[in-house]
Amino acid sequence: MSEPMERRDALTRLTIERFRGFNDRVTLDFDASAVLLVGANGTGKTSLFDAIQWLLVGSVPRLRKQRVHRNEEFAVNRWRQRELAVVEAEWRLGGETIVARRTGTSESSSMEVVNGEHTYQDAAAALILTKLLVRGELPLEEMLLTSGLLQQDDLRALLTTKPHERYRQILRLLGLQVLERFENYSLNRLRLARKDVQARQRAVEEQREVVQSILEEVETLQSQVDSESSPSAYLEAITARLVDSEQFSSSHLPQSLEDLASIGGVARSLLDQIRRLEAFFSTLPDVMPADSSHELETVQAERRRIQEALFQAQEMEESAELALQHVASVHDLVGRLAVAALPLLDESSDQAPCPVCQSLISPRQVAAELALRSADAAALVSARAARDSAQEALAQFQAQLAEQSRIENSLLQTAGDRRTLAAGLRRALLELGSWARPVEDSILSLTPGALPPLPAISDATNDDVLILSWWIEHGPSELRTWMRDIDGELSEIALAAETAGAAAAAVRLAAERSAALPRREVRYREELEHLERLVAAEAMARRIEGDAAVLRERTQAVVTELFRERFGALAPLVNDIYARLDPHPAFKQLNFVVETYRAQGTATASVTDEERSVRANPMLVFSAAQTNVVVLALFLALAWTAGGLPFILLDDPLQAMDDVNALGMADLCRRLRRQRQLVIATHEERFGSLLERKLTGRAEGEDLIVHAFLGWTRAGPSIESRNIQPRLSDASIRVLAS
Numbered sequence: 001m002s003e004p005m006e007r008r009d010a011l012t013r014l015t016i017e018r019f020r021g022f023n024d025r026v027t028l029d030f031d032a033s034a035v036l037l038v039g040a041n042g043t044g045k046t047s048l049f050d051a052i053q054w055l056l057v058g059s060v061p062r063l064r065k066q067r068v069h070r071n072e073e074f075a076v077n078r079w080r081q082r083e084l085a086v087v088e089a090e091w092r093l094g095g096e097t098i099v100a101r102r103t104g105t106s107e108s109s110s111m112e113v114v115n116g117e118h119t120y121q122d123a124a125a126a127l128i129l130t131k132l133l134v135r136g137e138l139p140l141e142e143m144l145l146t147s148g149l150l151q152q153d154d155l156r157a158l159l160t161t162k163p164h165e166r167y168r169q170i171l172r173l174l175g176l177q178v179l180e181r182f183e184n185y186s187l188n189r190l191r192l193a194r195k196d197v198q199a200r201q202r203a204v205e206e207q208r209e210v211v212q213s214i215l216e217e218v219e220t221l222q223s224q225v226d227s228e229s230s231p232s233a234y235l236e237a238i239t240a241r242l243v244d245s246e247q248f249s250s251s252h253l254p255q256s257l258e259d260l261a262s263i264g265g266v267a268r269s270l271l272d273q274i275r276r277l278e279a280f281f282s283t284l285p286d287v288m289p290a291d292s293s294h295e296l297e298t299v300q301a302e303r304r305r306i307q308e309a310l311f312q313a314q315e316m317e318e319s320a321e322l323a324l325q326h327v328a329s330v331h332d333l334v335g336r337l338a339v340a341a342l343p344l345l346d347e348s349s350d351q352a353p354c355p356v357c358q359s360l361i362s363p364r365q366v367a368a369e370l371a372l373r374s375a376d377a378a379a380l381v382s383a384r385a386a387r388d389s390a391q392e393a394l395a396q397f398q399a400q401l402a403e404q405s406r407i408e409n410s411l412l413q414t415a416g417d418r419r420t421l422a423a424g425l426r427r428a429l430l431e432l433g434s435w436a437r438p439v440e441d442s443i444l445s446l447t448p449g450a451l452p453p454l455p456a457i458s459d460a461t462n463d464d465v466l467i468l469s470w471w472i473e474h475g476p477s478e479l480r481t482w483m484r485d486i487d488g489e490l491s492e493i494a495l496a497a498e499t500a501g502a503a504a505a506a507v508r509l510a511a512e513r514s515a516a517l518p519r520r521e522v523r524y525r526e527e528l529e530h531l532e533r534l535v536a537a538e539a540m541a542r543r544i545e546g547d548a549a550v551l552r553e554r555t556q557a558v559v560t561e562l563f564r565e566r567f568g569a570l571a572p573l574v575n576d577i578y579a580r581l582d583p584h585p586a587f588k589q590l591n592f593v594v595e596t597y598r599a600q601g602t603a604t605a606s607v608t609d610e611e612r613s614v615r616a617n618p619m620l621v622f623s624a625a626q627t628n629v630v631v632l633a634l635f636l637a638l639a640w641t642a643g644g645l646p647f648i649l650l651d652d653p654l655q656a657m658d659d660v661n662a663l664g665m666a667d668l669c670r671r672l673r674r675q676r677q678l679v680i681a682t683h684e685e686r687f688g689s690l691l692e693r694k695l696t697g698r699a700e701g702e703d704l705i706v707h708a709f710l711g712w713t714r715a716g717p718s719i720e721s722r723n724i725q726p727r728l729s730d731a732s733i734r735v736l737a738s
Contacts, residue, residue, distance in 0.1 A: 008033075008646070008677070009091070009092060009093050009094065009646035009677075010030070010031065010032075010033070010091070010092055010646055010647065010677040011030045011052075011089060011090075011091055011646070011647050011677060011679070012029075012030055012031040012090045012091060012092050012097075013027065013028070013029060013030060013031065013089065013090040014027070014028050014030055014048070014051070014052070014087075014088075014089050014090075015027040015028075015086075015087070015088040015089070016028075016047075016048065016051045016086075016087050017085070017086045017087075018076060018077045018080040018083055018084065018085045018086060019047065019050075019051050019054070019075060019076070019077060019085040019086065019087055020047040020050055020051070020074070020075065020077060020085075021044040021047035021077070021712060021716060021717060022044065022047060022048075022051070022077065022716045022717065023077045023079055023080060023714060023715050023716040024715045024716050025086075026716060026717070026719065028048075028707055028719070028721065029705055029721060029723070030677075030679065030705065031092075031705075032677075032703040032704055032705040032723070033673050033674075033677055033678070033697070033701060033702055033703060033704075034669070034673040034677070034678045034679075034680075034695040034702075034703075034704045034705075035677075035678070035679040035680075035704075035705045035706075035707065036680060036681075036682075036688065036691055036692060036695060036704065036705070036706045036707070037679070037680070037681035037682070037707050037709065038681070038682060038683075038685070038688035038692075038706065038707070038708050038709065039681075039683065039708060039709025039710065039717075040683055040709070041683045042712060043709035043710070043711060043712045043717050043718075044709055044712055044716065044717030044719075045651065045652065045681040045683070045709055046651055046652075046681075047717075048681075049149060049649055049651045049681070050063070051087045052087075052089065052149070052649060053144065053149060054075060054085075054087060054102065054109075055087040055088075055089055055100060055101075055102045056100075056129070056133075056140060056141075056144060057140060057141040057144065058102065058109055058111070058126075059106070060074070060075070060106075061145075063106075064106070071107070073105055073106055073107075074106045075104075075105055075106035075109075076105050076106070077716075079714055084103050084104055084105065085103070085104065085105065085109075086101070086102070086103050087101070087102050088100070088101040088102075089101075091132075091133070091646070093132050093133070093646065094132075096115065096116060098113065098114070098115050098129075098132055099113070099114045100112070100113045100114075100125070100129055101113075110122055111125040111126060111129075112125055113125040113128055113129050115128060115132070126140075133645055133646065134645065135645075143645055144645065147635065147638045147639040147645065147648075148639070148645040148647065148648065148649060149649040149651075150631075150632070150635050150648075150649065150650050150651065150653055182555060182559075183555050183556065183559045186548070186551050186552045186555040186556075187552060189548045189551065189552075190545070190548040190549055190551070190552045192548075193541065193544050193545040193547075193548040193549075194545055194548075196541045196544070196545070197538065197541045197542055197545050200534065200537055200538040200541045201538055203534050203538075204531070204534045204535055204538050207527065207530060207531045207534050208531060210527050210531075211524070211527045211528055211531050214520060214523055214524045214527055215524055217520055218517065218520045218521055218524055221516060221517045221520060222517060268494045271487065271490040271491060271494055274483060274486060274487060274490065275487065277428055277483070278480075278483045278484075278487060280424070280428050281428065281480060281483065282480070284421065284424075284425065293415065295411060296408065296411040296412070296415065299404055299407050299408050299411060300408060302404055303401065303404040303405065303408060306397055306400045306401050306404060307401055309397050310394070310397035310398060310401055313390065313393045313394040313397050314394055316390040316393070316394075317387070317390035317391050317393070317394045319390070320383070320386040320387035320389070320390040320391075321387050321390075323383050323386065323387070324383040324384055324386070324387045326383075328383070348363075348364070349362075349363045349364065350362050350363075350364055350365075351363075418468065421468065422467050422468050425467055425468070426467055429467075560594055563594050563603075564594050567592060567594065567603075570637055570638075570641060571591055573637045573640060573641065574590055574591075574633055574634060574637040575589060575590055575591075575633075577632075577633040577636050577637055577668060578590040578629070578630070578633040580664035580665075580667065580668055581629045581632065581633060581661050581664045581665060581668075582661065582664065583622070583625070583626040583629035583630070583661065584607070584622065584626055586609045586611070586612075586614075587607035587608060587609050587614075587616065587618070587621075587622075588608075588609070588610065589607065589608040589609075589610055590605070590606075590607055590608075590618075590630060590633060590634075591605075591606050591607075591608065592604065592605055592606065592634075593605075593606045604617065605617065605618055605619070605630060605634070606618075607621075607622070607630070618630045628653070629661065632653050632665075636648075636668060636672065639672075639676065640672065640675060645676075646676060646677055647676060647677040647678070647679060648672065648676050648677070648678050648679070649679045649680075650678070650679070650680040650681065651681050652681050652682050652683055653665070653680070662684075662686075662687050662690060663690065666687070666690045666691050666694040666695075667694065669691060669694060669695060670694045670695060673695060673702070674702075678695075692704070692706060692724070696724050696726070696727060697724075697725070697726030697727065698726060698727060699726055700726060701726070702726045703723065703724070703725055703726060704723075704724040705721065705722070705723055705724070706721065706722045706724060707719050707720075707721050708720045708721070708722070
């Protein structure tokens with residue numbers, strides 16, 4: 001007779017709101033050893049499994065991969081995008097009630113876990129939930145995806161993952177974490193040893209470069225010290241050249257390179273001054289402007305005479321203009337009188353009263369005189385001629401005055417130029433005289449006869465005429481020649497002094513090199529000894545690397561062998577499940593080939609036709625439905641043995657299976673629910689009915705909850721729930737169940 005099931009750990013309640021296909025708040029009872037979700041595709045079953053995954057790990061990887069844009073939202077319900085999704089679950093774990101709640105979006109969410117009187121938030125909440133749910137060291141997300149939750153889209157994930165990653169997953173699920181840690185230790189030790197060898201190899205190469213660089217410095221210093229001349233040799237060579245060029249007499253040679261360099265400093269300063277004066281003298285003309293003082297006095301006297309004549313001509317022009325105006329006025333009055341009076345006079349009469357005063361006049365005689373006076377213009381012509389003559393004389397005097405003013409301004413400009421030239425020449429000659437004294441004191445005292453004497457300058461330097469006359473006589477020929485000569489002499493002395501300065505610097509540098517050579521030799525020996533120590537350390541690191549490589553190889557071999565043994569123990573269960581589902585008529589045996597590839601353990605699925613001894617990779621030869629069975633067999637075997645989570649979640653695992661496969665799967669589910677809480681979904685009505693019959697309990701504790709997904713609207717799925725209690729009254733059934 002079947003024993004009653006004890007009340008074990010399980011998911012007892014699930015609440016979903018605004019998450020994916022669930023819009024309105026829905027709370028479902030899960031407090032049973034088996035929960036069956038039945039309904040057509042698209043009614044919300046997969047959203048329920050997504051909700052559990054999002055609650056536990058904060059993400060739904062299969063959906064994240066499908067996004068076109070990075071910020072595309074997939075967790076919050078489409079009709080509630082401005083709000084937050086909420087998923088809450090209640091577990092019974094170790095006799096206590098645990099409530100976990102996640103709120104947020106696909107990109108950001110917060111989590112809260114309530115465990116008795118304690119409340120945890122976010123990271124602390126995730127940590128405590130993992131500790132309560134997972135029995136082992138595997139991360140919650142990995143445990144969930146490999147032995148806790150199997151969804152339609154992830155059905156083949158265990159087979160499609162990389163072989164070495166699948167090897168690690170199975171290794172941990174088989175309880176071989178200690179071996180994995182030791183294998184990781186050996187791998188890390190090998191990696192660290194290789195890094196150490198590389199670091200020490202770089203250090204040796206860098207030290208070799210340092211040693212080589214110091215050796216080159218020592219050899220260069222030694223060569224320079226050996227080839228460097230003495231200070232006396234430098235001084236002798238330079239002063240010999242000056243003696244040959246008559247710059248110094250042999251009795252006045254400098255006693256050191258420093259003395260010669262000091263003389264050169266004075267010579268360079270004097271040379272800069274003389275070149276500035278030389279540049280000024282080069283701007284002076286060879287012929288100076290003539291003295292125009294006498295001519296200027298003559299021109300000024302003539303200008304005054306013309307100005308007086310101009311005043312007289314102006315007076316004559318004004319008088320002629322007034323006379324002309326008077327004659328023209330009289331002439332105009334007589335003319336108008338004749339025009340007015342002649343019509344009133346009777347020219348045929350010799351005597352008649354005057355039309356104006358009534359006195360007796362001779363009309364004929366008066367008319368004749370008026371006619372004669374109005375017609376006579378001689379006086380007017382004469383007055384105009386006198387006026388024109390006066391204006392012409394005035395214009396001539398004005399032109400003469402302007403010409404004299406121009407000549408006077410030109411002579412004044414010439415006189416100003418002479419004064420400016422004389423003043424500049426006077427200043428330059430005084431500066432030249434001042435310059436000559438330090439030359440005589442510093443240079444000539446050491447080099448007697450080397451510099452030509454300065455030409456004599458007239459004492460009358462305050463007289464412009466005399467100083468300009470002196471320049472015309474001596475400047476262009478003697479002074480310019482002297483300045484060119486003195487420039488050349490000083491340039492030679494300055495060049496020799498600069499050479500002496502460079503030689504003195506070379507001597508000092510040679511002394512410094514000579515003093516530095518022993519120190520560099522000591523440094524070379526020290527760096528060479530350091531290089532030898534680094535080479536020895538590199539050799540030791542290479543030996544350690546070899547030991548680590550041997551340890552790594554032996555560890556891999558041991559772990560691989562133990563993996564084979566442990567998986568060999570699991571193989572009968574895998575093949576028992578595989579045989580019950582019976583996906584292929586020829587390939588009846590399922591196994592995993594464990595081997596080492598590129599220093600990593602790998603696990604690859606393999607199916608075998610034992611009758612013909614043919615082996616193949618199911619991912620390459622099986623159909624999609626057959627491959628699903630392979631994955632399901634491995635998943636259920638791992639879930640059965642790993643025991644990490646208190647539940648197994650299967651989202652429509654048997655799509656495209658035939659009736660025989662479905663019957664075997666239903667029988668497996670009945671056995672599985674006695675080990676772990678089973679939550680399974682299907683879209684096929686017949687398979688749902690089969691599961692309902694198979695999962696209906698035959699003993700106490702084998703309760704079943706059926707959630708029928710009847711349809712979907714914008715408000716969310718329409719769900720009808722039923723609790724099916726174990727059938728304990730039927731004795732025949734109890735006997736069969738036992």
